[in-house]
């Protein structure tokens with residue numbers, strides 16, 4: 001962890017170890033910057049630095065959150081983005097997490113196919129992206145980590161280089177560190193995407209299980225097939241009330257109304273009872289998922305998708321089970337580089353690189369020095385006509401307080417977190433042109449097995 005002393009150039013000292021290139025995005029928690037490592041080992045390696053916003057009234061990061069950050073540093077899997085460093089600015093007590101940089105994400109890949117090339121994503125690519133997503137998720141779930149906010153922009157894909165076309169799940173664990181998506185976001189009326197949110201959460205379930213991630217994977221699988229969000233409910237301002245009638249209505253319309261027969265614990269969900277009048281407003285009897293996603297109801301792809309979109313979370317397929325599904329055993333089999341063409345002779349799709357806004361500085365407001373070296377391959381936005389940096393959700397403040405930040409330091413995060421350290425092979429069944437890599441140990445040895453919210457305690461039988 002770097003310290004927050006400032007150099008003359010008004011930059012935090014820890015930032016001097018990087019060449020700061022520019023802003024690449026803005027999300028719920030704050031800004032994301034592209035930087036390059038300066039040190040001889042890993043020189044030029046690209047890093048994404050997430051700056052977490054400081055809240056005005058900041059009541060601080062809880063000790064639990066501090067443990068969460070520690071745990072995130074231990075997460076090592078080929079299909080999960082690596083947290084390489086943690087930095088704190090003492091001056092404003094803002095928190096920065098430095099991750100391995102990925103050139104693409106599923107949001108942009110889908111958008112490119114839909115809006116630019118007007119062509120579906122080839123079967124091999126869909127299958128490889130999905131397999132790797134499930135592989136990373138299986139690792140997270142095996143380590144008691146529920147993502148809780150899976151969506152296309154959180155599923156990164158590596159650009160050119162040794163890991164070209166490898167999927168990396170991003171943003172896991174962050175909901176736990178700050179605010180849970182379902183908590184009240186009273187101050188600024190943040191807009192959140194609920195398209196990937198599981199029905200049990202929309203109906204007021206109080207606890208997350210890993211099944212919520214599998215629902216999101218089902219939505220993402222369908223979106224990869226059709227290039228359109230599957231359940232595109234009206235986006236809403238976050239409220240303390242998780243009940244979202246329009247989103248539920250979109251789901252019911254495609255999957256049919258849930259019944260107690262299909263989903264026995266439905267009766268216990270708060271909004272199923274409280275809002276039954278609204279919910280029963282339309283009675284959708286017939287499921288038509290297969291026609292919406294243009295799949296034969298007998299196809300393995302449809303079978304897998306419908307198991308991911310099972311209403312009852314206890315019956316929903318797990319990541320481990322999904323990886324064994326027949327869909328992945330049929331040709332074309334999934335591979336490590338998801339972005340290579342499906343058949344020999346087929347052209348590569350040229351996915352755009354991330355636009356980089358070089359006009360926003362690290363404080364997120366003023367102009368950055370324009371003399372910064374610009375990365376090859378990265379498009380520069382900012383002042384350029386038509387240039388933009390995606391802003392897919394209105395950011396909301398987070399609770400990082402002085403007192404808690406000092407606690408974070410007390411937890412001794414001072415060492416560099418394995419920059420360039422060995423990346424864990426994900427055990428992908430088949431690689432095109434690359435020998436199959438061995439499965440790596442999937443379980444992390446947890447330092448703290450005790451009562452961590454979001455990391456269910458060890459039980460004998462538990463649905464993951």
Ligand SMILES: Nc1ncnc2c1ncn2[C@@H]1O[C@H](COP(=O)(O)OP(=O)(O)OP(=O)(O)O)[C@@H](O)[C@H]1O
Nearest residue numbers: 025026027028032048099100101102105153392393
């Ligand atoms: N490690 C990374 N490498 C490259 N780009 C990244 C990385 N992490 C995040 N990004 C990109 O930065 C942008 C903002 O990410 P961020 O996770 O903050 O917000 P989001 O996913 O768009 O929305 P939300 O905050 O609601 O999850 C997105 O385009 C995302 O794909």
